[in-house]
Amino acid sequence: MTGDAALIDRFLEMMAAEAGAARNTLSAYETDLRLASDASGGRLAQADAAAIGRVSDGWSALAPATVARKAAALRRFFAFLLDEGFRADDPGIALPRPGTTRGLPRTLSTGDVDAMFAAITARVARDPPDRNDLRLSALFELLYGSGLRATELVSLPRGAVASDRPYMILKGKGGRERMVPLSDRARAAVAAWRDHVPADSPWLFPSGKAHLTRVRLYQIVRALAAEAGIPPDRISPHVLRHAFATHLLEGGADLRALQAMLGHADIATTEIYTHVDRARLVRLVNERHPLIDAAPVRP
CATH class of the missing domain: 1.10.443.10 (Intergrase catalytic core)
Structure with a gap:
């Protein structure tokens, strides 16, 4: 399988071209994926559910909204690997789904x-x-x-x-x-x-x-x-x-x-x-x- 860095680049290209992701979204996904790759010893693309669990254990001190964002980035990445045939399974099920409550936007009368x-x-x-x-x-x-x-x-x-x-x-x-x-x-x-x-x-x-x-x-x-x-x-x-x-x-x-x-x-x-x-x-x-x-x- 191609290494993490190349697969992350291909994923980001797909997000930009097909999903129309904004620059800030792409930047956040890139940061989250590269940090997760480092945490998994450069083997994020091959990681199994246990390895993904260990990566997410390192997020325990983060705010629920941040954990939700990181988990969403990894889930989309693994879905991409599955769709493109780089994996036969999707370990994203091991990622946490924190119960974040989205606050109402401030507005004016x-x-x-x-x-x-x-x-x-x-x-x-x-x-x-x-x-x-x-x-x-x-x-x-x-x-x-x-x-x-x-x-x-x-x-x-x-x-x-x-x-x-x-x-x-x-x-x-x-x-x-x-x-x-x-x-x-x-x-x-x-x-x-x-x-x-x-x-x-x-x-x-x-x-x-x-x-x-x-x-x-x-x-x-x-x-x-x-x-x-x-x-x-x-x-x-x-x-x-x-x-x-x-x-x-x-x-x-x-x-x-x-x-x-x-x-x-x-x-x-x-x-x-x-x-x-x-x-x-x-x-x-x-x-x-x-x-x-x-x-x-x-x-």
Whole structure:
């Protein structure tokens, strides 16, 4: 059988080409597999269930989420070896399956969002308007109005948003393309900002010789939150993406449509928002149901 290093490389190539795995995912898989190979004396690909058990025993001090990630990487690797004929069995059954509880994503109320947009409106209304306020308006309209990831937003090409087209085609995680809806407000905000972007800039949000960084976007978002009276530690660009998804679902959006808009490869990732919505419904029942104040029925 080919050695671990070559098989890991082939597995990563498959994950990139066929599964469309993102760069960060590939990097994590590579690290986990190479560490497991070292722990098994360079014989991970030939390891039996007992050997795999010894490797996973070394994870005992790690957080459940980390163990789950490492086990998932090894399971996919062994499934690949089985599919490609490098093994006749799959020892992945010996890997642990820690019971990790996925926390609900932090989000914002519609009142929080209204407060931030009110602060933006007050800024843009100043005469003459500051170009940074126009940029702020465009950034927030796209973050909350279209649910973009921070990296997707800051790296948008100058011509990504057309004034006569209510959507844009975006290449997101794993190189997957998706159609992103654009509100009239977002297109108007981008058009007002683009008038201040140099014509030779390849980016919609340029900064120096490149585009706006994710760190700077994070700082901009937190500064506006503070101005709107929202504790800055409650907000980030990704929280605004969560708010986009949560509020759409609360408004009756279809889960499959939401998956497409967010660019999730797996519907299971999108389903976390059903838990957010369910939590809201439970809270509504506990706080607003007409029987709350009624005396309990005694047997």
